[in-house]
Amino acid sequence: MVPPIADMLAAVERSPEAAGAHDRDGWVALFAPDGRIEDPVGSRPHVGRAQIARFYDTFIGPRDITFHRGRDVVSGSAVIRDLTLEVKMGASVTMTIPAFLRYDLDDALNIARLQAFWELPAMVWQFARNGVGALPAGLQLSGALLRNQRLAGTAGFLAGFRGATSRGKRHVGALLDDACAGDQVAVKRRLGDAPQLTRGDDERIGTSELVALLHGARWDGMVRAGNVTVARARRDGRHLVVFADVATRPTLVRGVRVFADDQWT
Known part of the structure; x- marks a missing residue:
């Protein structure tokens, strides 16, 4: 049975709230035990709460993320969120990333799958335009990737460059x-x-x-x-x-x- 729309939207809203509060345990707990993150779609998925926790440590915990919401569309057990992400990578680098997020919820309103549709090549180009000022943030992200995702996970993230031309x-x-x-x-x-x-x-x-x-x-x-x-x-x-x-x-x-x-x- 599909939950009421208001309950689904409230469940989805808990994700940016926990991310904004830097509540690691609370954010990870929003996912089903076998939950799945594809961020960006095309990169290697993160499956299960242990991998999702490492995803948080790599991409969410170290930075401030503001969600500028557009419209939400609800269909079946999915919520499609149209938004722009404002990501503060460091003291002098803030990224603006247009994105669509798809949340698939289970009957208990846990997130069974989160898919983030955004352009990794465009993000890297935007990052590079910051010049020398982007170097500390780039080193921090590279270190977090290697530390939390290892070489295989880093390669899996970079697979997000492939896909539609x-x-x-x-x-x-x-x-x-x-x-x-x-x-x-x-x-x-x-x-x-x-x-x-x-x-x-x-x-x-x-x-x-x-x-x-x-x-x-x-x-x-x-x-x-x-x-x-x-x-x-x-x-x-x-x-x-x-x-x-x-x-x-x-x-x-x-x-x-x-x-x-x-x-x-």
């Missing part, structure tokens, strides 16, 4: 342009053969229904993480998040999942 991102952008314009023929052409299209995770839809959901909307805020490209769409004050699974060589969209607020029709 800029070309794939442009392909998804063109697909969204066509869908928002109501051009069903163009959308079918861009999707190719037998893509997996769903509203939420499980409700299968066709191309015409996908176009109907997006027609008249405006999209922005696109990020890519792993093989997934994510964007928001807005129409008449309503909010929708689109996840596109993108293959490379050749570039094609293998599937699209749309998560909409209750009022979106």
Whole structure:
């Protein structure tokens, strides 16, 4: 049975509250015993509370993180949070990271899976633009990675550089342009053969229904993480998040999942 939406949103909100308070034990306890973190998506997952605690020690505990929230979309047992992360890496380095966070909750409102969709290459480039001032923060992060994640975990984190290319991102952008314009023929052409299209995770839809959901909307805020490209769409004050699974060589969209607020029709 899916918990009430208000309870789900309250459960999700406990995560930034605990992170902001630097409450390590409280933050780790929010996860199910076999909980899973993919941050960013495309990097090696952290599974189980012991690994999640090491994730906290590496990426959350040493720095101050402010969550600038956009809209939340609830679908089934998932909460999709559209936000910008303000991460203070050190005295002179503060990062601004556009992101989409997906929280999957179990029946007890524990976090069964947390997926963070943000662009690792863009974050590294932003970090590097701080020049010499970024050196202490870079050394601190490198040391924490090696200390808490070891060589294998550090390599697993760097795997977040792989995945959808800029070309794939442009392909998804063109697909969204066509869908928002109501051009069903163009959308079918861009999707190719037998893509997996769903509203939420499980409700299968066709191309015409996908176009109907997006027609008249405006999209922005696109990020890519792993093989997934994510964007928001807005129409008449309503909010929708689109996840596109993108293959490379050749570039094609293998599937699209749309998560909409209750009022979106």
